[in-house]
Amino acid sequence: MTGDRIGGRNPVCRLVAIFLLSAGATVRLSPQVPDTTPPPLVTTGALVVGTDTTHRIRPIGAFLRSLLVPGWGQAATGRHVTGAVFATWEGVAAMMTLKAQSEMHYLKDTHSANLTAKRQEVQDWIVLWVFNHLFSGAEAFVSAHLQDFPKDLKIRTFPGGIGISMPVPRP
Numbered sequence: 001m002t003g004d005r006i007g008g009r010n011p012v013c014r015l016v017a018i019f020l021l022s023a024g025a026t027v028r029l030s031p032q033v034p035d036t037t038p039p040p041l042v043t044t045g046a047l048v049v050g051t052d053t054t055h056r057i058r059p060i061g062a063f064l065r066s067l068l069v070p071g072w073g074q075a076a077t078g079r080h081v082t083g084a085v086f087a088t089w090e091g092v093a094a095m096m097t098l099k100a101q102s103e104m105h106y107l108k109d110t111h112s113a114n115l116t117a118k119r120q121e122v123q124d125w126i127v128l129w130v131f132n133h134l135f136s137g138a139e140a141f142v143s144a145h146l147q148d149f150p151k152d153l154k155i156r157t158f159p160g161g162i163g164i165s166m167p168v169p170r171p
Helices: 011-022 059-068 072-076 080-109 115-145
Strands: 154-158 161-165
Touching (some): 059 115, 072 080
């Protein structure tokens, strides 16, 4: 099987392969020297503003905020509607847990046969409550990573397939 490779057992193939590999021109790399010249002053009157990185929240910070209080990390990253949805669901899950626990205590005091079903309902609401914290934290972590993603990026379907459009600023 070694005869199938380039330059296998045939010495002519080896010489041709060595010649082809060494025939390329050598490339000289120039050293990278930092540019110390100051940028030219442009007096066009236009105000140049850099990217806003002062209000950028770190992903782990957003995760911990939303893990503590669902919706807080989303609000910190500027996703207020998403944060409100997580906070609303947190309230629903908390109130339904308390309501189901109250009903479970009533069924326990009356020695009802439905006590096991109500106990399962309380556990289900607690699981949804915990899941809301974890999912909110994960979503805040991802949205903090995507803060600098261009908002004008659009994915559209065309007759020939799928296309992505993004506006490009003109110089």
